[in-house]
Amino acid sequence: MNLRLLGPGALVLFAVLVTECLARNEEERLIQHLFKEKAYNKDLRPVEKQGDAVVVYIALTLSNLISLGWYDTRLSWNTTEFDDIDVLRLPPSMVWLPEIVLENNNDAQFQVAYYCNVLINPDGYVYWLPPAIFRSSCAINEPEDDKSYKVEWIIIDPAGFTENGEWEIIHKPARRNTYKNIPMESNKHQDITFYLIIKRKPLFYIVNIIIPCVLISFMATLVYYLPADSGEKMTLSISVLLAQSVFLLLISQRLPETSMAIPLIVKLPRLLRMSRPAESESSWEGVLPRRSSSIGYIAKAEEYYSVKSRSELMFEKQSERHGLATRTTPAAEQLYSEMKPGVDGANYIVKHMHDKNDYNEEKDNWSGIARTVDRLCLFLVTPVMTAGTIIIFLMAT
Numbered sequence: 001m002n003l004r005l006l007g008p009g010a011l012v013l014f015a016v017l018v019t020e021c022l023a024r025n026e027e028e029r030l031i032q033h034l035f036k037e038k039a040y041n042k043d044l045r046p047v048e049k050q051g052d053a054v055v056v057y058i059a060l061t062l063s064n065l066i067s068l069g070w071y072d073t074r075l076s077w078n079t080t081e082f083d084d085i086d087v088l089r090l091p092p093s094m095v096w097l098p099e100i101v102l103e104n105n106n107d108a109q110f111q112v113a114y115y116c117n118v119l120i121n122p123d124g125y126v127y128w129l130p131p132a133i134f135r136s137s138c139a140i141n142e143p144e145d146d147k148s149y150k151v152e153w154i155i156i157d158p159a160g161f162t163e164n165g166e167w168e169i170i171h172k173p174a175r176r177n178t179y180k181n182i183p184m185e186s187n188k189h190q191d192i193t194f195y196l197i198i199k200r201k202p203l204f205y206i207v208n209i210i211i212p213c214v215l216i217s218f219m220a221t222l223v224y225y226l227p228a229d230s231g232e233k234m235t236l237s238i239s240v241l242l243a244q245s246v247f248l249l250l251i252s253q254r255l256p257e258t259s260m261a262i263p264l265i266v267k268l269p270r271l272l273r274m275s276r277p278a279e280s281e282s283s284w285e286g287v288l289p290r291r292s293s294s295i296g297y298i299a300k301a302e303e304y305y306s307v308k309s310r311s312e313l314m315f316e317k318q319s320e321r322h323g324l325a326t327r328t329t330p331a332a333e334q335l336y337s338e339m340k341p342g343v344d345g346a347n348y349i350v351k352h353m354h355d356k357n358d359y360n361e362e363k364d365n366w367s368g369i370a371r372t373v374d375r376l377c378l379f380l381v382t383p384v385m386t387a388g389t390i391i392i393f394l395m396a397t
Contacts, residue, residue, distance in 0.1 A: 026083040033082075034075055035094070042096045046072035046124075056098045068098060068128045076124035088120040095126060099187060166204070171197040209251060214389060216243045221385075224378040228370030 034040055045054055057069040075095065079086055092115045112130035119127040178190040220240045226233045 027085060027088070030077060030082045030085055030088060031090075033077065034088075038074060040074055040095075042094060044096065046070065046074060046096055048073065054098070068130075070098060070126055071124050072096060072120075072126050073124045075120050075126065077122055079122050086122060089117045090120060091115070092118050092128060092130075095120070097128070166201055167198045168201055169196065170199050171195075173197075209247060213244070213247050216240060216247075217385065221378060221382055224374040224381075228367050228374070 047054060054070060072095065075088075077085075095118055114131055116128075116130055121127075172194060174192055174194045176190060176192050179188065182189045217240065220237065223233050223236050226236070
């Protein structure tokens with residue numbers, strides 16, 4: 001019973017192994033036919049005549065991939081003779097490869113990252129998709145700007161690109177350069193320069209940087225509406241300054257370092273941070289000094305002002321100096337000694353009230369000056385900030 005079941009199973013296994021061996025032999029026979037019988041030499045260009053050019057199709061994308069395709073008639077075969085093999089996969093070291101080099105490379109990496117297998121079709125079309133990253137450089141002027149990247153290839157024919165979320169390709173002209181002083185046999189006799197004109201999509205920067213920066217900056221104008229004696233003027237100014245510093249730090253981290261040009265997006269926070277810090281009120285301790293008059297005889301007249309009140313002069317026996325009295329009675333002396341403390345207290349109260357009135361008058365004067373300066377700064381800073389923002393956006397467009 002077991003032998004009966006084993007027989008059909010062994011027959012099926014034998015058929016599968018034979019089929020696999022035949023398929024493997026057909027592929028090996030095809031490789032022998034192409035490389036041994038046809039004497040394929042990978043160092044020779046795939047052309048029938050010496051003067052013919054090899055057309056190489058290259059496709060570049062912003063996702064860091066590169067695909068190459070060309071026709072090599074020496075690698076063509078008839079599918080009916082080799083068990084309908086329609087694709088042959090070989091290592092790239094076995095076939096001829098075009099020399100694709102980015103001349104204005106800035107990272108000294110001229111080779112692909114991984115040499116994957118090439119795909120060969122029966123008609124001789126060779127397709128190669130090696131992953132590669134090519135880095136070039138250009139001048140920047142952020143953020144809403146048009147850039148023209150110059151990418152120089154020795155052999156290239158761009159076939160397409162993929163849509164990118166940050167950049168928009170506006171135009172991609174090409175120019176062929178021929179150097180007559182270099183022999184035609186050299187691969188440097190001619191090259192092709194492609195100009196990739198791209199424009200940044202500004203939606204990310206507008207929503208996340210520009211709009212918050214403008215709103216925070218225009219909050220600085222509220223400083224000029226607050227009262228002059230309010231401590232919130234300084235608090236609001238410092239808060240706006242710190243917020244702008246954070247945004248400027250975020251911008252500097254996202255932009256590449258360069259000294260050739262100042263990015264437009266960096267100019268915006270520097271312009272919008274033009275807020276005058278609020279000046280705090282100075283503490284009034286003691287008596288304010290008397291302001292001297294600057295008008296001629298009034299200034300001289302201040303020298304003759306009496307520094308003592310009449311009540312004080314009464315107790316210093318000034319009357320004797322003027323010959324109004326020759327002596328003072330004991331009763332008058334006792335009266336003077338009893339009245340002097342009351343008179344001194346009244347003089348102190350009067351002097352304090354005068355000082356307080358002078359202080360309030362001085363405070364009102366400075367408050368009026370502060371309000372005037374605030375209104376002046378408001379009418380000066382707001383148009384400057386608005387005009388500067390509009391000019392920066394017009395420069396970007």
